[in-house]
Amino acid sequence: MILHVDMDAFFASVEQRSDPRLLGRPVLVCGDPDGRSVVAAASYEARPFGVKAGMPIDTARRLCPHAELVPGDPSKYVALSHRILEVLKEFSPLVEPMSIDEAFLDLQGTSHDGDRAPRAALELQRRVESRFSLTCSIGLGPNKLIAKMGSSIRKPRGFTSLTVESYRKHFWPQPVSALWGIGEQTEHALKSIGIVTLSDLAHAPEALLSATFGVNGPRLRFAARGEDESAVVPYFQGIANKSMGHEHTLDRDEDHREALEALLVTLSDQVTRRMRKECYLGRTVVLKIRTSDFKTRTRQHALEEYTDEPRAVAHWARLLLRAHWNGKPVRLLGVSMAELVPWKGAAHRPLFAEDRRYRKMVKAVDRARDRFGESSLLRAVSLRMGNRTEPVDRSLNPARDPPRNLA
Amino acid sequence: MLEALNQPVEVLSLFAEGKMKPLRFRWRGRVVRVRRVTGEWVRQEGIGRVHYFSLVSEGSDYFELAYDIDQTNWRICRVWLEG
Numbered sequence: 001m002i003l004h005v006d007m008d009a010f011f012a013s014v015e016q017r018s019d020p021r022l023l024g025r026p027v028l029v030c031g032d033p034d035g036r037s038v039v040a041a042a043s044y045e046a047r048p049f050g051v052k053a054g055m056p057i058d059t060a061r062r063l064c065p066h067a068e069l070v071p072g073d074p075s076k077y078v079a080l081s082h083r084i085l086e087v088l089k090e091f092s093p094l095v096e097p098m099s100i101d102e103a104f105l106d107l108q109g110t111s112h113d114g115d116r117a118p119r120a121a122l123e124l125q126r127r128v129e130s131r132f133s134l135t136c137s138i139g140l141g142p143n144k145l146i147a148k149m150g151s152s153i154r155k156p157r158g159f160t161s162l163t164v165e166s167y168r169k170h171f172w173p174q175p176v177s178a179l180w181g182i183g184e185q186t187e188h189a190l191k192s193i194g195i196v197t198l199s200d201l202a203h204a205p206e207a208l209l210s211a212t213f214g215v216n217g218p219r220l221r222f223a224a225r226g227e228d229e230s231a232v233v234p235y236f237q238g239i240a241n242k243s244m245g246h247e248h249t250l251d252r253d254e255d256h257r258e259a260l261e262a263l264l265v266t267l268s269d270q271v272t273r274r275m276r277k278e279c280y281l282g283r284t285v286v287l288k289i290r291t292s293d294f295k296t297r298t299r300q301h302a303l304e305e306y307t308d309e310p311r312a313v314a315h316w317a318r319l320l321l322r323a324h325w326n327g328k329p330v331r332l333l334g335v336s337m338a339e340l341v342p343w344k345g346a347a348h349r350p351l352f353a354e355d356r357r358y359r360k361m362v363k364a365v366d367r368a369r370d371r372f373g374e375s376s377l378l379r380a381v382s383l384r385m386g387n388r389t390e391p392v393d394r395s396l397n398p399a400r401d402p403p404r405n406l407a
Numbered sequence: 408m409l410e411a412l413n414q415p416v417e418v419l420s421l422f423a424e425g426k427m428k429p430l431r432f433r434w435r436g437r438v439v440r441v442r443r444v445t446g447e448w449v450r451q452e453g454i455g456r457v458h459y460f461s462l463v464s465e466g467s468d469y470f471e472l473a474y475d476i477d478q479t480n481w482r483i484c485r486v487w488l489e490g
Contacts, residue, residue, distance in 0.1 A: 018446040018461035079448035373453035
């Protein structure tokens, strides 16, 4: 049997746990409360007002004016997430963290499998709550898909056990959007071929699905039937990163190309810095643009060679912007690298002297940042928009660590 | 509201069994006694590690303190002020 553990309103609950005066009050975790960030998490007290994650702060403030806005602190959530994982490992060695606040456990081969699984789930819930004063909702099922779908049925502090039959009874009358992994675009595409409910999808002709979605068509039908053969991948085996990216919501909508390109340089620098730290090379540069009308578009370009250097990524990000930006004021920009491959320090020596010098410079900057923090060296181009576009790194303390001149 | 401070602060703390715990600190001319540590986490800042603590005082105020291992100093990072 598989358990899916989903922490209830994790970020908001952690803040309520840290500061007990927030308990019972609507709490919104966000970036800069005075800026234009979005809601990262809303406590259950805020949700009846229609506030949800991903919503701009201004909108959330209008819906729930008495909500407490708390700037999020990722390192706090990561630290607690690791401690919670230790509790999950008391029930099974096969624990797959799905995100900072969700994980799968495979109980097969443990003393908690079979008829004992529901009791184990409730005991797990109790231990998490007693040790961390945080609640979680748990789904129990024969596979990851059903367990994941089950944990969403009752929240917060819910427990739902489903078989394939009870999964079908509960979910088949529901719209296709209820299926894990189906987003807005897929939902629209399914509706356009007359598939509205999960029952429709489970009984749809395979040829029709293949013609519309290619190889993913039959997979969708498979999932709608509650079938899933994917294994729980233990945390210690790691999960290869498929992409890495950084994005930034501007303090105000921006329509100067030069300023946007300056931000792209900074974002490319951050992405490639992370890739070098985690030993990855990437081949596809992905640009994300969200304009003031909240329309988001992503465009990508495949490079001829794999790279982890900021210069190449920034160059192609800028070209993508020039080719695909419609000139409307920009609210958010993002740069990602996809098609990542792990790279363990094998020879990566550039052919030309100038490139070798550049590589040396990148390494020197990395060493300085390792030692003095990420804000110790900034690219001059990032100053083109003053402090407005410099993305905030919450691990920094500019008041204490002003940029140093290392020359 | 939550106010960001980032000011040096004198803290009396207990170091025992491989852990540390702030017990009281001097802030704005008065001694604040810690009633309960509600959270702790570590953040890497350059090569340095900084230990953060969220806590509630005996007066039911909320504070976040940080101990920088390299600099061996404490800072008061955030405080909750009503109104």
